[in-house]
Amino acid sequence: MSVNIYVGNLSYDMTEGKLSELFSAHGAVTSAKIITDQYSGRSKGFGFIEMEDGQAADKAIKDLNGKNVMNREMKVNIAKPKTSTRR
Template identity: 85%
Template sequence: MTEGKLNELFSAHGAVTSAKIIMDQYSGNSKGFGFIEMKERSDADKAISDLNGKNILNREMKVNIAKPKTNNWN
């Protein structure tokens, strides 16, 4: 998967403002997840509904709204 292909996949559901695949800083390999920002929330909801669980490149996609990273040190 490339960021361009990820953008293309989500663009079928609405305007994508950014697509980012997260890479391991040491190996340079993908960590297996990324982030998509869409212009409209309704388009994002449709993309989630249509793409969550779909098999893309022999991997099941998990698509949901990103949640803030939590601090588990407390």
């Protein structure tokens, strides 16, 4: 079962390729997505990584949470499921 990981406080210069590379040191990365503003196309400073293996994901979270990458201290944790805000 794959694990979805939230990665916050990213440098605006971070690319999905670099993010994937960072996490692939810990295990197989299924996908890397940086969230961008739909109008400007600029990074919002956070993204998501999907990893195949739960143990590798746990190790990546432990090793990378708080790590300084591109002068930003990354926040890394298990992504919370998206909640519906419809009324």
